[in-house]
Amino acid sequence: MTCSRREVLKLGACVGAAAALPRGVLAELTRFKRPYLEAALRAEHWIRSTAIRTAAGRTWPCTPGDAKRGAPELSLYSGTPGVILGYLELHAFTGDKHFLEAAEAGALELATHPPTDAGLYEGMAGHAFVLREAGRATGNRTLGAAANQAAKALAAAGPAWNEINDIIAGSAGIGLTLLALRDPLGDQAIDLARQAGDRLLAVAKPVAEGQRRWMMDPSFPREMPNFSHGTAGIAYFLATLSQQGGERRHLEAALDGARYLRAIAVPSGDGSVIRHHDGDGAELFYLSWCHGGAGTARLWERLHAIDGDAAWRVTEDGGARGIIAQGVPERRTAGFWNNISQCCGNAGVAEYFLKRYARAHDPGDLAYAKRQADDLLQRGTAEGGDERWVQAENRVSPTEVAAQTGLMQGAAGVAIMLLHLDAALRGERKRGIVLPDSY
Numbered sequence: 001m002t003c004s005r006r007e008v009l010k011l012g013a014c015v016g017a018a019a020a021l022p023r024g025v026l027a028e029l030t031r032f033k034r035p036y037l038e039a040a041l042r043a044e045h046w047i048r049s050t051a052i053r054t055a056a057g058r059t060w061p062c063t064p065g066d067a068k069r070g071a072p073e074l075s076l077y078s079g080t081p082g083v084i085l086g087y088l089e090l091h092a093f094t095g096d097k098h099f100l101e102a103a104e105a106g107a108l109e110l111a112t113h114p115p116t117d118a119g120l121y122e123g124m125a126g127h128a129f130v131l132r133e134a135g136r137a138t139g140n141r142t143l144g145a146a147a148n149q150a151a152k153a154l155a156a157a158g159p160a161w162n163e164i165n166d167i168i169a170g171s172a173g174i175g176l177t178l179l180a181l182r183d184p185l186g187d188q189a190i191d192l193a194r195q196a197g198d199r200l201l202a203v204a205k206p207v208a209e210g211q212r213r214w215m216m217d218p219s220f221p222r223e224m225p226n227f228s229h230g231t232a233g234i235a236y237f238l239a240t241l242s243q244q245g246g247e248r249r250h251l252e253a254a255l256d257g258a259r260y261l262r263a264i265a266v267p268s269g270d271g272s273v274i275r276h277h278d279g280d281g282a283e284l285f286y287l288s289w290c291h292g293g294a295g296t297a298r299l300w301e302r303l304h305a306i307d308g309d310a311a312w313r314v315t316e317d318g319g320a321r322g323i324i325a326q327g328v329p330e331r332r333t334a335g336f337w338n339n340i341s342q343c344c345g346n347a348g349v350a351e352y353f354l355k356r357y358a359r360a361h362d363p364g365d366l367a368y369a370k371r372q373a374d375d376l377l378q379r380g381t382a383e384g385g386d387e388r389w390v391q392a393e394n395r396v397s398p399t400e401v402a403a404q405t406g407l408m409q410g411a412a413g414v415a416i417m418l419l420h421l422d423a424a425l426r427g428e429r430k431r432g433i434v435l436p437d438s439y
Contacts, residue, residue, distance in 0.1 A: 036425070037094075039377055040418035042387035043411040044090055047083060048102070049386060050405060057108035062410075063402045073406070074115055076126030077168070077343075080106055082407025084130050086415050088137050089432045093419040100138060107134035111146035114153065118161035120173030120436060121408070124154045129177055132184075133433055148184040155188055159195035164217045165203060167233035167437050171196040175237050176436040179244050190245035197241045197250045200234055204253060211263060212256035223278045225264065226286070227295030228343075231257045232274075233437065236299045243306060251306065258303060261296065262315060269325025271318045276335060286335040287326055288348030289408075293319035297352060301439055320356060323349060324368060329375035338392045338401065342413035345391070346376040351417050354424055355439075366424055373421050376414065389414060 063069040073079030087103035117123030128150035135143035164170030175196035235257030242251035300316035339345035350372035357365040388403035404410030
């Protein structure tokens with residue numbers, strides 16, 4: 001049975017979709033219209049349909065049915081670790097034990113595949129964090145032991161994990177994860193995070209008096225200043241480090257990075273945006289987590305938490321207005337293309353405005369998050385009890401479209417955002433998993 005998007009949104013559920021939902025959640029949906037929760041559950045049903053049973057537990061393909069990426073992947077960005085986090089959030093927000101069981105099965109399988117890379121979204125740091133969260137939620141001692149082992153392996157591989165500086169795979173993301181893993185590592189976590197921070201200070205590039213910037217790595221020629229690969233994410237780590245055992249020099253470097261980002265921001269309506277990259281990217285503006293204001297806002301929020309300076313809030317508010325002024329989600333641009341993900345599209349923008357709403361309770365922020373989610377739902381493919389999103393992961397390959405299961409480019413990440421939106425609309429202040437690079 002296939003439902004059109006119009007039918008799904010109007011009726012709230014197709015018979016096939018409703019029949020597939022967990023009984024306790026179905027009863028709740030019968031009493032109240034909760035379209036965003038229902039969509040999250042349809043996304044889970046699709047993810048569930050792709051699951052692969054293993055000797056240790058369960059895993060999921062990154063891109064079901066795809067010849068190139070049809071196998072499971074191990075990165076937090078697009079693989080099984082992100083699906084596990086999705087199931088942990090589903091359990092936290094619905095209380096359904098089947099979701100916790102799925103997360104546990106996935107984590108048990110994940111524990112049998114220690115990665116060789118070190119990064120947060122692409123290696124050991126992400127594995128250690130996910131295993132720790134799964135162990136805490138399930139009480140499974142095997143997972144707790146695996147998390148401790150992964151954290152110790154990450155520590156043993158440092159502090160020169162690689163030459164990458166960024167949040168995705170480099171020192172900034174690893175350093176943030178170490179700060180989140182102080183239970184198994186103790187003082188070693190702070191020591192290694194401090195060493196990661198000092199390394200980043202050594203490779204910073206002075207720009208002007210009181211300004212510094214960072215490249216993604218020594219060999220990549222293009223500067224991408226925003227959160228995932230650039231100065232915003234690195235400064236966010238250094239500012240966080242200064243709060244949690246670092247030194248004044250780490251905060252000063254973060255402030256220099258923030259001043260640089262302010263200097264390169266350009267007007268967007270009555271707000272501002274920051275370019276995707278230098279050179280031919282000067283007029284290219286991404287808007288979501290990876291290279292846009294939704295991610296870079298984390299730096300402004302962190303600096304405000306440190307010194308209380310209202311100017312950081314002014315900067316952050318300007319970035320939020322800059323996103324809205326771009327006319328998204330209805331207007332699709334080179335920086336906001338056929339993508340609805342946490343990384344690059346609607347879901348990441350919606351998450352950011354939900355965070356703003358949780359902080360200040362401005363109904364305009366909630367309305368804008370809902371606007372992003374509604375557009376996202378219009379772009380979904382519903383069939384039976386399933387929902388998936390066929391999208392172009394990369395701006396430079398707009399015709400290469402697929403539906404993924406994972407966190408940053410797939411259904412798990414979408415479901416997480418929809419759960420958060422459902423809770424916000426109901427006035428619930430639920431707090432799910434906080435990734436090391438979030439707040």
